[in-house]
Amino acid sequence: MELTGKVVIVTGGNRGVGLGIARRFLQAGAIVATCSRRNLDPPPAAAGIEGARERSMHRRCNHRHWEEIDTFVKEVVERFGRLDILINNAGGALPLEKVEEVGKVPAEASGIRLGEIDPGYVAPLFHKLVIENNLLGPLWFALRAYRVMATQETGGSIVNISSGASSPAGSPHLVSYGAAKSGLNQMTKSLAVEWGPKVRVNCIALGPFLTENMRRIVLPKDESGQENYFAAVPLHRAGEPEEVGDVCVFLCSKAADYINGATIAMDGGLMPGPLLGFGAL
Template sequence: MTGRLANEIVLVTGAARGIGRAVAVKAAEEGAAVGLIDVLADQLTATTAEIAGTGAKAAAAVGDITDEVSVRRAVGQLTDELGGAFTVLVNNAGKNAYADATKMSVAEWDSVFDVDLKGAWLMARQVLPPMIEGRHGAIVNIASIHSQLTTAGMFPYAAAKSGLVGMTRSLALDVAPHNVRVNAVSPGYIATDLLEEFFDTIPGERENALGVHPLGRIGTPENVAEVVCFLASEAAAFVTGANWAVDGGLGVRYA
């Protein structure tokens, strides 16, 4: 297969559904061998089978990105099954948060940051050594429009996603001398299960969202996947430390 990601080995977290699934499918279409990690075993199996059915090389591991032992085991398993170290990591796994800052427990706080921030670091820590040794690699972190702009009722999601963008910039500087690039993508309203959860939590938000989008529509996971695969490819060889908005223009609107 030929494409932007020919000869790359791509690892996607949260790959069973939504944006992660779309990224994994698109990476395979672009010629990559794809490893998928998720905690949703049945959906993960279905997505992997779909990709493999196209003739692409794909392997899956059920794993918890917040646990370093699970991360080590999953990455090792997938490296063996795909026949080489990963050259691209897409940190997509995440969770929403709707907490009261005065009532949220420490355990609830930790659960948000473990998935939305710590997990991305654990994954990067695991895959970076061979990227650095081979002087070739790219990491794309899926952040959020909430890293720049947010709304009431989603504490502390914005804090976690802002942290992910900060980690992206810091890591990009540290690994740039080794020809490894690190970028972030900040989706806006994208038609995923997490967005449906958000709409169900905040009354009237679906109608409000459609009314304020300059393009007049909600984005698709495939819209995000196109940008992610570009940033992961050599077409973006001079892009690092960036945070790309995929939000239909929402982030540039004054009110």
């Protein structure tokens, strides 16, 4: 899965699943631009990969702010001359109960910074932000990436990172998140139809993946709790961020040239029912 010289954007590529994705693209030889809500230098994804520092950058780009997306995509294209791949990874949410318990959204956990607000308005603001963060931001990123990719002879490829919470079985306690992620799956199909043959659009719906947040906030603290935590997953473990990177690299490589509009479940075989056990999917 060699992608030497391909220019890739990974949103939220500084930590968690996005970091694993960005590192796999760097290892496949690509040029990788990552973004999050802070400028970071050097780019975290390049650490320990030989020669990666020169072919990577990280910028602040809050994808809830459309102008920031425009500025970021423009900078990437000016600097590297093209854009071949977009991985719409940034997003996430906690169950609303946890948010209401603390009266504000813990910023690092949810990826959303509400700050102190009138507790009466936590719920509507939370739902609005979750939809902006998991659906509208990725849609605008895709539209801006497509505008560049459509002008290139070799087109491009987009992968949206969704969740098992998008299951038609519903996602109680993660209502707006599940709705936003199922919207992302639907949007994947629509854009794949609109943009083929120039640009392929696919999606990966994740089960539980071991990120720092998952370890810190969701996993039980005691050893036996941790051992039992993934019992509902037929593979009896959580996934690792780099494993998502492997599937993204595949989907954006020549080997997947006839895969378009697909949402691939990557969840160790987890059925939708036990999703509730995994608080922050």
